[in-house]
Amino acid sequence: MNLPIFTIIVPCYNEEEVLEVTIDQLTAKLSELIKQNLVSEKSKVLFVDDGSKDRTWHLIYKASLNNEMVKGLKLSRNAGHQNALLAGLFSAKEASDCMVTIDADLQDDIHAINEMVKKYNEGYEVIYGVRSSRESDTFFKRFTAEGFYKLMDKLGVKLVFNHADFRLMSKRAVDELEHFAESNMFLRGIVPLIGFNSTSVCYERRERLAGETKYPLKKMLAFAFDGITSFSVTPIRFVMLIGCLSFFVSLLFGLYFLTLKLFGNTELGWTSLITSIWLIGGLQLIALGLVGEYIGKIYKETKRRPKYIVDVDLFNLPVSRKLINMEGADYEPISETRKLSENN
Incomplete structure (x- = not known):
């Protein structure tokens, strides 16, 4: 043998x-x-x-x-x-x-x-x-x-x-x-x-x-994120799902505010407005960052x-x-x- x-x-x-x-x-x-x-x-x-x-x-x-x-x-x-x-x-x-x-x-x-x-x-x-x-x-x-x-x-x-x-x-x-x-x-x-x-x-x-x-918390998180983005496009699909949900929620709120206007009750505070602006803005930045991560990986791959x-x-x-x-x-x-x- x-x-x-x-x-x-x-x-x-x-x-x-x-x-x-x-x-x-x-x-x-x-x-x-x-x-x-x-x-x-x-x-x-x-x-x-x-x-x-x-x-x-x-x-x-x-x-x-x-x-x-x-x-x-x-x-x-x-x-x-x-x-x-x-x-x-x-x-x-x-x-x-x-x-x-x-x-x-x-x-x-x-x-x-x-x-x-x-x-x-x-x-x-x-x-x-x-x-x-x-x-x-x-x-x-x-x-x-x-x-x-x-x-x-x-x-x-x-x-x-x-x-x-x-x-x-x-x-x-x-x-x-x-x-x-x-x-x-x-x-x-x-x-x-x-x-x-x-x-x-x-x-x-x-x-x-x-x-x-040699793997402190920062490196462990980077390693985990690299593993996720290297093997799955699910995070991008998840962001798209959130975008769709946000769109439908905005339609519901639009109908709600339109109803208030028709009945003459338009004296509303700024809380809901500011909250929605920050929420949508944050989601957009997250989506852009995630898409940028995938594009960055493509960029690295093309360099060979x-x-x-x-x-x-x-x-x-x-x-x-x-x-x-x-x-x-x-x-x-x-x-x-x-x-x-x-x-x-």
Whole structure:
């Protein structure tokens, strides 16, 4: 039996406080999987530096020099969590049979990876890591997160409930994922669209080992709104419905005021007038903003700009000690353009 070549992909953004522990735990987990004959000895852990401003890349590179299991991929700038995941998947897929994505803070249970690999060996091509409960979350976070999943379901977007970006995908699934060419990649909604044989593995989410969350409330709201507008036109239809209702209500009020005029009772206050003006004005601004959001997405899609730019790729290039000063974080950048020219 040929064991699958397996890659653990870890997006990192300013994770120097937790990264050394993460590297130790993930390499230990990969060694365990190899000893249990679940994955090939050629398996790797790929850390994707998403334009970090701290020593994250230095720690990744240092680990890659000391441990052949560790590989690094450095993006030229911060491209966002979803694009960092894509960069890791697309870089690793040619040399991997299956890949799992997991955040660097290791709040997702790495022991669930064993069950994921077993499910893959059973024939599943997409295995979702699903939280069994949200008891560790605050009431606000639990309420908003579960409300988001329910709202997306009402809008017709089929997400895996309580699943984030902790998942295993086969090479074939990642190949199909690469065919999705849109700029606004909301992976939690796109991956289920692939449609291959899938299943779920439940786990308990843990506290962050160190450092601060990279998803404060502002980013969470922006992420949720981006997911909604990327997958559904229901909000625009809802605004149109409100507009129609407002039109019919205005007709009723028009008839009401006309009746008052006919009977000579026209001494009315300004409250109803001012309220209606502000109400209609607010609805118009909301409608314009929502339509503008969709137009903005269309504008971004037409530009066809790259989702990310790779600065250094240690997964597909041999490691060279000349690239980094071990006393600091200096390195000689290797862009994709330069890499191609060197190969030619």
